[in-house]
Amino acid sequence: MGLASVTPLIRPGKREPACLLGLPLETIELICSELPTCDLAAVRGTCRAAYHCTNLCFAQRYTEYHSDFSQRSLNHLHALSQNSLVRSHIRHLVVLSPEPQLGQHIDWEWTASGHLRNPLGMPLIRRLLQDLTDRLVNCRSFILSPIVSEHEAKSRVDEEPTFNPDDVACILFDMIAEAALPVKLFWYGKGMNYTSQVMDIARLPKSLFRNVSFQSGWSSLENLHLEQEVTPQNYTFLLDMILGAAALRKLHLSLGHTDLAVEFFAQLSRCVNALGQLERIAIWGTSIRTDDVIRLLSGTRTSLQKLSLRGVTGLDPQWLVYLNQNRSRFPRFTTIDLSMIQGPGGMLRFTPVQNLPQQQKGMFELENDVHGQLPDTGVDPTGIIGVTYTGPKIGMALDVLVQACNGFMRGH
Known part of the structure; x- marks a missing residue:
């Protein structure tokens, strides 16, 4: 037209x-x-x-409303909430703004313990809670992915507290607890160029997971995406976030390549039976032991549909052998996504898949490093470092992947 x-x-x-x-x-x-x-x-x-x-x-x-939690932004969101048609379309509250631009033109105060002082007592934040409760009833997804430009990163001075992404998280947690807000998605990770610490436990509400009203709202959570550096301070908080979401269907974790991350996954794998509805597990950019992956798989076998492992270290192919041998116990499993998996023998390569008959090779989306994104590890840029399969022939796909891994291991 x-x-x-x-x-x-x-x-x-x-x-x-x-x-x-x-x-x-x-x-x-x-x-x-x-x-x-x-x-x-x-x-x-x-x-x-x-x-x-x-x-x-x-x-x-306005399906996604992008806010920097400034006075202007929150006033704009309030104005949109007054329109019955517009507010029905607002689904996601998204905070991507650079930290120096967060929370401008609002007088924030912090307690001696580090978190915001009574944010729900502030008229602007109280009005936001009322909007979410009474008018923005479809807005139940919160996405925090802070970014910072290189110029701002160099010029930032931390002599006194400034409003940061953890303060946004604190406000959202407080609102969930105050109104038992049935949140559906909570995404908290680092965005582009952001290097400051996030999930600083000092900035977050205390005794949150013992709050009955918060438990009620959080129990509705279906999708949790966390990109954090697990620390001794936030370890328990992160674990409570996951295990407190009994209705969780999608879980994405990127917790860093540290020994503490390995311990975290070990404990999570021993408790995963509490997440009886988990359909998708994505573990990216972290370290985990093979036995713990097997426990995660075993604990979610009746509901699991998709497994994604990317940028993971510490794994040998035995977890894949387990999945293949026990695939009849995974009745809903249809998708596997693997990339840049580092094990004792080096980076796992699926290059043998290229040499299979087209019927088998054509089942997969293949990934190599032709753009040089990986550090120099001696891997051939044309070698296959990642594969993805989705469909009803998952059994055949697992057979092919196990054979490819065995071929790779024999070559080392």
Whole structure:
């Protein structure tokens, strides 16, 4: 549909045309960019018909609401919550802003123990809680992935407390506890160029997991994504976050290549039976023992659908042999995703898959390091360092992968 055929449809007194309302948001915005008004927001202000005609498109822009927790941002979110159509589309509250820009123009105070002083007593935060409880009833996903530019990283001075991502997490945890907010997704990890510590236990609420109201809200959590450096201080907090989410279906953990991370996974694997609905496990950028992977698999065998291991160290192929030998005990398992797995014999390579008949080779998406993303470990850039399979022939795929691993091990 060209611009000339769409423009006459937006006229006063004319009903919203179904052909226009059915267009994807990206197409509508492309059309708007060709008009004298330049963008969707400007088109909406031209006349009443244009306003009503683009209501749905405008609402769809806010499926993810990006906030820096400044006064301006929270006021804007409050204004959107007053519109019944827009607020029904807001699903995710996303905080990606660089730390120096977080929480601007708000007078924050911290307690002697390190966390924010009574944030829910602040009118702006209390209003946010009321909006989430009463109007933004579909916004039950919270994504914290702070970023920082190189310039800001060099110029930052930490002489006194400044509002940081852990303070955002503290506020969200407090709101979940206050209203038993049934959160669906909680994503907390480091974004682009961010090197400061996150999940600093001093900044987070105390006795959180003993709060009955918080337990009620957190028990609804279905998707937990954590990219943290596990420390002696936050070890128990992280474990409680996982094991307190009884309805958890998706778990992504990236905890660093440390001995403490190995211990963490060992303890988690002994408690994983508490997560009886877990469907997807992703373990990236961390260290874990083979026996603990086997325990994680065994404890989730009736519900597990997908396993993703990327950038993992400390593994030999025995966990894959276990999965293949016991695949009948994994009735829902359909997807395996492996990449850059480092074991005692070096990085596990799936290069033998390339030499299989096309019927078997074609089952997989293959990954190599032609772009040189890996450090110089002596691995051939054209060698296969990752494979992904999804589908009903998972048994055949596991057979192929075990054979490929055995071939690799015999070559060392």
